[in-house]
Amino acid sequence: MMKKRVVITGIGAVTPLGNDAVTTWDRIKRGESGIGPITKFDPAHVNVKVAAEVKDFAPADFMDMKEARRMGRFTQFAIAAAKMAVSDAGIKVGENINPERLGVWIGSGIGGLDEFEVQHKRFLEKGPKRVNPFTIPMLIPDMAAGRVSIEIGAKGMNNCSVTACASGANSIGDAFRVVQNGGADMMIAGGTESAITEMTVSGFTNMTALSTNPDPATASRPFDKDRDGFVIAEGAGIIILEDLEHALARGASIYGEIVGYGATGDAYHITTPAPNGEGGQRAMRQALEDANINPDQVDYINAHGTSTHYNDLYETKAIKEVFGEHAYKLAVSSTKSMTGHLLGAAGAIEGIFSLLAIKEGVIPPTINYTTPDEELDLDYVPNTAKSADVQVAISNSLGFGGHNATLVFKKYN
Missing domain, CATH: 3.40.47.10 (Thiolase/Chalcone synthase)
Known part of the structure; x- marks a missing residue:
């Protein structure tokens, strides 16, 4: 079927x-x-x-x-x-x-x-x-x-x-x-x-x-x-x-299309993510494959971005592994800088933000970004939202217990 x-x-x-x-x-x-x-x-x-x-x-x-x-x-x-x-x-x-x-x-x-x-x-x-x-x-x-x-x-x-x-x-x-x-x-x-x-x-x-x-x-x-x-x-x-x-x-209005979903397990530790975000890497790759989208087609990532040492470090490394040189052309922001971490609701709220970024052509910022970390060198959209034509956005969610989920949203055509 x-x-x-x-x-x-x-x-x-x-x-x-x-x-x-x-x-x-x-x-x-x-x-x-x-x-x-x-x-x-x-x-x-x-x-x-x-x-x-x-x-x-x-x-x-x-x-x-x-x-x-x-x-x-x-x-x-x-x-x-x-x-x-x-x-x-x-x-x-x-x-x-x-x-x-x-x-x-x-x-x-x-x-x-x-x-x-x-x-x-x-x-x-x-x-x-x-x-x-x-x-x-x-x-x-x-x-x-x-x-x-x-x-x-x-x-x-x-x-x-x-x-x-x-x-x-x-x-x-x-x-x-x-x-x-x-x-x-x-x-x-x-x-x-x-x-x-x-x-x-x-x-x-x-x-x-x-x-x-x-x-x-x-x-x-x-x-x-x-x-x-x-x-x-x-x-x-x-x-x-x-x-x-x-x-x-029924003539419904459409915000966007969901085209890919990846879900993996770290099998590593109850709270600390697997080194280099290995489980997150697989979730992103799985979601992109499910969506039949190449990594270089992605414009924006709404990161899990918790403001903890290991999450931000390993999620950044995971993005680099999955996207290669395209990682430096991506916008990667964490809206948790503004909402805080809604735990079980975080992925849903951030999915909405990803959809609205596509629909309105606005990439939300990561606020409170004042001191760059030499290990974290992507475009985190510091402090101010920016306008952009967003055709494809992904949203990452990484939970205690090693649960990793990635959603891929696309502009509806």
């Missing part, structure tokens, strides 16, 4: 830069940061003082509040982003869409750990009978996908990828395969996360993964010589993947 072409017809986002995709992208283009002091708990007892929190999010704008109180915050984010993406795509389930041909694939790296902490404290202080009966559905990572399907009425394949910081990218890639192979006409896909809690921050801090720079304006500095760790963030990104023929038949 001939594989179907798959396009993106809707986007939705809840991020530290704004509670919709348009606001977020406008601020990304201006090089603005969503990072600020931690307010979700008192950080007096931890060495990390900054995070990228979602601000002024109102669940009641997107769902019934009785139901919202029975959901984890990560699920609320997913529903909001999904409803915005569905609206953007012009989907009317039961009217112009067959609900049995509409699926959901939304990943989360951690799920409702924030609710687990609350309920565990209640369990210790007040006993087992005071634990919220909705605790389990509030914390399990698959509940974002489950709740979105209920809210939207999507009765097709319903799934969740849990691959740490690659969760959002793997979810989009796996959903792409479903549509490509004819298993659905449309998939609601992406990632969501809300794990800015005292225990999460303490755990990441104790493994020396987070930046201890107390200045929100400079804490996230991917590829900069003085980088000292990532900044934890929260939010959700959702896209609508659609069979091209189905999209054309």
